[in-house]
Amino acid sequence: MHSHVYLPDEFLEQMAQILPKHLSMDDFVNACQKPLRKSVRVNTLKISVADFVELAKQKEWELQPVPWCTEGFWISADESNVPLGNTYEHMAGLFYIQEASSMIPPSALFSHEQHSEFESVLDMAAAPGSKTTQIAALMNNQGVLVANEYAASRVKVLHANIERCGVRNAALSNFDARVFGGWLPERFDAILLDAPCSGEGTVRKDADALKNWSISSIHSIAETQKDLIESAFHALKVGGTLVYSTCTLSEEENQQVCQHLKNTFGDSVTFESLDNLFEGASDALTSEGFLHVFPQVFDSEGFFVAKIKKLGKTQPPVVKKRMGKFPFEKLSNKKVQELTNALKSALNIDLPPQSSVWTRDKDVWLFPQELEPMLGELRFSRMGIKIAETHKNGYRWQHQVATALAQPNECRCIHVSLEDAREWFMGRDIRPESESGKGEIIVCYNDTVIGLGKWVGNRVKNGLPRELVRDKNLF
Known part of the structure; x- marks a missing residue:
């Protein structure tokens, strides 16, 4: 128990005023x-759910399905020697350590939809990237996903994930998300606004989350949230879907923000009930069809x-x-x-369809085709993936060729030992036993791509x- 969790009396x-009648305050505090x-x-x-479940059995990880996300699991694992974040499976991107409740908003965004219908999606507050x-x-890497983050210091973490x-x-873009309504009006099929908030729901992982809590700060944050949801609505196409979410509990930051949108745009706004999102959703359902998840309901944040x-259409703000x-x-x-042939010859990797190739100086980038109409409308900090640098003898392939394009059983690769894989993730060169070569090579461990290296004699x-x-506590 975290009895030292700070819960201000006010x-x-x-919470006592807004807690549903079927829930108790004692259970709330205990949770x-x-x-x-x-x-x-x-x-x-990177991996199918079935293959991950089999992998978990081999690792003796105990999994319990998260009801609102078919890819989500509560996990019990022995982390006394190696934290989950330092396993090769995590470092190679096979899974993401993500709080179960935070999986609800994307699941809600894509519920009852054909994923292929979403050719353009905006995540307005994206870092750290879960x-x-x-x-x-959910988009299967198709279409374009604009991931915006206001805090410049967090964009680097977002990109790494x-x-x-x-x-x-x-x-990726780095703006106050209030710009999107004017800069890209009615441009997106779907938008997630996981809004900055007071974080009342996060005390289970941060005992001091409410140290600076006050009613006045909630009212101030709510005004920002209202601006953001208006911007999101302007940026959304007619017929499009917007999911608004927070990790907080106050009605001022939640129901009242959504009602503000309805009051502002009238019949252009309709709320879709989330009662059928998953079995048991009704336990957290509000009269409007929203999910208001108190921590004791699903044992979560x-x-x-x-x-x-x-x-219906809206009139966006005019911007210069x-x-x-x-x-x-x-x-x-x-x-x-020429590039396609070179990549195929060097690493036996194909360029994906629905992408376009652009250059800047000597760098070669792969952009999603659906991004092109936005290129003259908004300044992006990073687009698509960097796949190569040009030089006089051809191309020098880049790391994202391995992470985003390589398939372990199809590309030109070298399968390394556990010891070499550990060295690799510590940033060190490796010397696979009795092997040598030349040029770039995809590095794989346990049928998983872990990076791109370059042969230098018998060293990668x-x-x-x-x-x-x-650099420590590795698998």
């Missing part, structure tokens, strides 16, 4: 003082999720744009074919980006 008074169960989400861009990578997997999980259809459809010259140039069909030079290197 906060408890507020807040109870440590969270650890949960993970299988990254289906929901972004979940959405990318996207890279680790093999996401190739994302474009507190969360709020609303699903909204846009039925100063974009400057776009620094990338699209590669000619002839050059694309390590190409792992610094942000993915681990």
Whole structure:
């Protein structure tokens, strides 16, 4: 028990006023003082759920399905020697350590939809990337996923997680998300606004989450949330889907923000009930059809999720744009074919369909085709994946070729030992026994791609980006 969890008296008074009649305050307080169960989400861009379940059996990990996410599991594992985050399965992107409640918003966004219908999706507050990578997997790396993060310091973490999980259809931006309604009006099929909030639902993982809690701060945050949800609604296509979520409990930041949207845009806004999202959803359902998840209901973090459809056009704010010259140039069909042949010859890897190749100086980038109409409308900090650098003798392939394009049983690769895999993730060169070669090579361990190296005689030079290197407590 975490009896030292800070729960201000005024906060408890507020919760007593909004707690549904079938729930008790004693259970609420007890749940807040109870440590969270650890949960993970299988990254289906890298491994199937069935294969992960079999892998977990071999590792003696005990799994319990998360009811609202077919890829989600509560997990019980011996971490006394190696934390889950330092297993090769995690570092290679086979799974994401993600709180179970935070899997609800992407599941709600894609419920009752054909995934192929979402050609353009916006994640307005994306870092550190749990929901972004979940959405990318639900999109199967098709279409375009714009992942925005306001805090510049968190964009690097967002990109590292996207890279680790093999996401190739994302474009990253670094803006106050209030700009999207004016800059990209009615451009997205689906939008997730996991809004910045007071974090009342997070005390089970952060005992001090409510140290600075106050009614006045909640009202201030709610005003920002109202601005953000208006921006999201303007950026959404007519007929599109918006999911609004928070990891907080106050009605001011949840129901009242959604009602503000309805009051502002009237009949253009309709709320879709989440009662059939999963078995047991009715235990957290509000009269509007939202999910208001108190921590004792599903033994999880507190969360709020609303699903909204846009039925009519809106008048977006008028903005003045100063974009400057776009620094990338699209590669000619002839050059694309040359690149395709070179990649196939070097690593036996094909370029994916529905992507386009662009260059900037000597760098070669793969963009999702659906991004192209937005290129002159918004400045992105990073788009697609960098696959190569050009030099006088051809191409120097990059790490994301391995993470986002390589298939372990099809590409040109070398299968390494446990000891070499450990060295690899520590950023060191490896010397596979009795082998040598030349040029770039995909490095695999246990039928899983773990990186891109380059032969230097009988040594494979390590190409792992610094942000993915681990230096202790490895598998």
